[in-house]
Amino acid sequence: MSERNNILGRIREALKVSAPLPGLHGDTASAHRSTESPASHAREWLPSVGASSEEQVALFAKNAADLKADFQLFASRDELIIALIKLRDTEKWSRVASHGGGLTNFANKALGLPVTLTDHGYNVQEMEQCDAGITECDALIAQTGGVVVTSRSAGGRALSVLPPHHVVIAQRGQLVSDLPTAFANLQSKYAPDFPSMISFITGPSRTGDIERILVLGAHGPKKLTILCF
Amino acid sequence: MSSNVSDFKTRATEKAGDLRHRSVIRTALRSYEIVRDKRKAAFQSWESARQAAAETKWEAVNHLDKHLEALTAKLEARGTKVHWASTGAQAREIIAQILRDKKARSIIKSKAMTSEEIHLNDALEKEGFTVVESDLGEFIVQLRHEPPYHIVFPSMHLTRGEIKDLFLKELGDAPSDSPEELTMVARRVMRQKYITADVGFTGANFAIAETGMISITENEGNARITAALPKTMITLMGIEKVLPRFSDLALFLPMLATAGAGQPMTCYNTMYSGPRQPGEVDGPEEWHVVLLDNRRTELLADAEQRDALHCIRCGACLNVCPIFRNVGGHTYGTTYSGPVGAVITPHLRGLQEWKHLSNASSLCGACTEACPVKIDLHHHLLQNRRNASASQPSFFEKLAYQVFGIVANEPAFWSLAKKIGWLTQPLQRAIKGSALDPAKAWTKTRDLPPQPRESFKDWWSNRK
Ligand code: SF4
Numbered sequence: 187m188s189e190r191n192n193i194l195g196r197i198r199e200a201l202k203v204s205a206p207l208p209g210l211h212g213d214t215a216s217a218h219r220s221t222e223s224p225a226s227h228a229r230e231w232l233p234s235v236g237a238s239s240e241e242q243v244a245l246f247a248k249n250a251a252d253l254k255a256d257f258q259l260f261a262s263r264d265e266l267i268i269a270l271i272k273l274r275d276t277e278k279w280s281r282v283a284s285h286g287g288g289l290t291n292f293a294n295k296a297l298g299l300p301v302t303l304t305d306h307g308y309n310v311q312e313m314e315q316c317d318a319g320i321t322e323c324d325a326l327i328a329q330t331g332g333v334v335v336t337s338r339s340a341g342g343r344a345l346s347v348l349p350p351h352h353v354v355i356a357q358r359g360q361l362v363s364d365l366p367t368a369f370a371n372l373q374s375k376y377a378p379d380f381p382s383m384i385s386f387i388t389g390p391s392r393t394g395d396i397e398r399i400l401v402l403g404a405h406g407p408k409k410l411t412i413l414c415f
Numbered sequence: 416m417s418s419n420v421s422d423f424k425t426r427a428t429e430k431a432g433d434l435r436h437r438s439v440i441r442t443a444l445r446s447y448e449i450v451r452d453k454r455k456a457a458f459q460s461w462e463s464a465r466q467a468a469a470e471t472k473w474e475a476v477n478h479l480d481k482h483l484e485a486l487t488a489k490l491e492a493r494g495t496k497v498h499w500a501s502t503g504a505q506a507r508e509i510i511a512q513i514l515r516d517k518k519a520r521s522i523i524k525s526k527a528m529t530s531e532e533i534h535l536n537d538a539l540e541k542e543g544f545t546v547v548e549s550d551l552g553e554f555i556v557q558l559r560h561e562p563p564y565h566i567v568f569p570s571m572h573l574t575r576g577e578i579k580d581l582f583l584k585e586l587g588d589a590p591s592d593s594p595e596e597l598t599m600v601a602r603r604v605m606r607q608k609y610i611t612a613d614v615g616f617t618g619a620n621f622a623i624a625e626t627g628m629i630s631i632t633e634n635e636g637n638a639r640i641t642a643a644l645p646k647t648m649i650t651l652m653g654i655e656k657v658l659p660r661f662s663d664l665a666l667f668l669p670m671l672a673t674a675g676a677g678q679p680m681t682c683y684n685t686m687y688s689g690p691r692q693p694g695e696v697d698g699p700e701e702w703h704v705v706l707l708d709n710r711r712t713e714l715l716a717d718a719e720q721r722d723a724l725h726c727i728r729c730g731a732c733l734n735v736c737p738i739f740r741n742v743g744g745h746t747y748g749t750t751y752s753g754p755v756g757a758v759i760t761p762h763l764r765g766l767q768e769w770k771h772l773s774n775a776s777s778l779c780g781a782c783t784e785a786c787p788v789k790i791d792l793h794h795h796l797l798q799n800r801r802n803a804s805a806s807q808p809s810f811f812e813k814l815a816y817q818v819f820g821i822v823a824n825e826p827a828f829w830s831l832a833k834k835i836g837w838l839t840q841p842l843q844r845a846i847k848g849s850a851l852d853p854a855k856a857w858t859k860t861r862d863l864p865p866q867p868r869e870s871f872k873d874w875w876s877n878r879k
Binding site: 189190192193194196197198199200201203204205206207208223224225226227228230231232233234249252285304305306307308310311314329330331332337338341342343344346347348364365366368369370372373377378380381382383384385386387388389390391392393394395396397398399401403404405406407 | 442443444446447457458459460461463464466467468469470471472473474476477478479480483484487493499500501505549550551552555568569570571573574575578594595597598599601602605606610626628634635636637639640642643644654659660661662663664665666667668669676678679680681682683684685686687688689690691692694695696697698706708712713715716718719721722725788789
């Protein structure tokens with residue numbers, strides 16, 4: 187408690203002298219301060235996303251491809267299931283990890299493989315041995331080509347990073363245009379009772395720590411597949 | 416004091432002439448500027464985004480007490496234990512005490528520059544704890560028993576061949592020197608360590624006052640796993656990391672990724688708001704957040720340079736700095752190197768001992784230009800020079816300028832000095848750079864242009 191007071195005391199003492207306004211190299215004349223938050227117009231400065239939902243789907247697909255994520259869009263749930271089964275066969279999955287949910291339940295059933303479900307706790311070694319982790323998500327973001335998962339909606343903290351292949355099952359309506367929308371949606375959906383983990387996943391795990399050469403699957407999944415209908 | 420300076424000079428001279436080092440760094444940074452500029456160009460307005468980011472950080476840092484109190488209250492409300500540390504020693508003791516209480520043996524760490532700042536690994540290892548760095552670059556430099564070379568790319572000074580040899584020696588496993596295969600070696604080694612570690616340790620990139628969250632940015636997924644599996648989690652963060660609002664991340668996350676590595680977004684950006692909550696299936700039972708001052712409040716008290724606390728540690732200023740590129744990260748001898756390190760280290764560790772870093776700059780301003788939160792880096796380097804000489808003037812420098820003042824103010828002295836200069840030129844050439852030359856530090860590697868017989872002033876008054 188006392189260090190808290192010491193630190194806060196030093197901060198208050200320091201802040202008695204005010205600092206020049208930022209980013210203007212001391213040129214206060216051209217500073218204009220408004221009452222709204224400085225970042226409230228972020229949407230107008232971030233990369234543009236296009237107006238129509240078709241444009242945004244196309245942008246998501248392009249961004250995901252740049253990130254080396256595999257994005258597939260289907261006309262129906264049945265088509266998605268066919269693609270999932272094909273994935274199971276080409277990659278020779280023998281066990282997957284997943285969680286209960288409106289979208290994952292039918293996927294897991296169709297796969298017909300042993301499933302490690304996280305809903306009521308799980309064995310970590312067992313999950314580590316699984317060939318894929320199949321989850322739902324909170325949103326797809328056109329602007330970045332990434333997905334948002336949370337500890338509540340995607341089977342906990344480990345499921346989306348421990349197995350070597352992360353498969354996201356999503357619906358087209360979950361696609362949002364940009365980052366400001368994604369943050370606003372999370373806030374209106376959860377505040378003040380947020381899931382203890384919210385993760386913006388933008389492509390499969392990667393590193394450039396050896397000669398800055400890109401390698402996928404540093405510690406998290408080597409592959410990220412987003413199946414959407 | 417002098418040993419810091421002379422160590423710096425020795426290492427800088429050595430590295431600047433090391434062609435191998437230069438080519439490694441050049442290779443590592445070759446594509447950086449290209450991809451970064453491409454990502455910057457994708458922004459509708461990178462400049463407006465920078466200004467907004469600077470203003471947001473200004474708001475955060477200039478109301479730091481309020482934001483820290485809000486952050487703490489929110490974190491504690493969901494069962495997180497918040498600790499405050501004025502010094503590095505206090506932070507180390509808080510962390511060691513948590514480990515003792517938990518009877519922990521092994522700690523898995525994700526990248527945290529604050530832990531480098533307080534030399535945490537050494538302290539914990541002395542107490543018998545096993546500490547493993549999980550970030551690939553940090554793991555590599557840990558195996559080499561050296562500090563990170565760069566705040567974002569810890570092992571950028573090493574070639575794949577050197578890393579292969581290191582893995583062979585330390586791990587007995589390195590199938591080839593392919594980056595892919597070497598990365599997979601580290602992946603395999605780390606997997607079981609995550610599962611068996613008693614405690615997971617992380618740093619923090621941002622802390623959100625409004626919602627009580629810590630946001631961690633990473634590419635590898637190691638921080639995600641570190642924060643998922645061990646029963647206890649510890650996060651160490653500098654007090655300046657706060658942002659006021661959750662929505663501010665919509666701006667800061669893409670900017671950090673763009674400025675730092677030319678990515679649209681870093682692979683994992685994860686916000687933690689507590690330990691495992693009721694109804695959740697995994698995550699730590701206990702989460703400790705340690706707030707570190709370690710003289711940040713002294714920098715805060717310097718209103719002129721307070722904006723140096725806006726730094727989001729993206730590393731952009733290092734990447735573009737001609738001095739950093741030539742002398743390398745280890746030469747600085749500091750946790751934070753490059754322009755930002757040269758600005759903040761004198762505040763964090765003593766102005767007189769570290770003032771020489773403000774001269775490790777060509778004042779080209781590339782750092783200021785690159786900084787996503789518009790910190791006035793090169794002006795701060797000048798201010799550090801000014802402050803250092805005001806608080807401890809150099810006798811010879813003062814004398815030299817006084818003499819120069821007298822000579823320059825008196826036309827007769829001035830023309831005499833010109834004549835002497837011209838006459839002694841051959842002598843200067845003869846001793847140039849040798850032990851006899853009083854200006855040898857400068858002339859050893861530089862030529863003085865020959866002084867013409869007739870100065871411009873003489874020519875002007877003689878012309879008709
Ligand atoms: S000073 Fe600016 S450019 Fe340098 S690391 Fe900090 S935020 Fe990045």
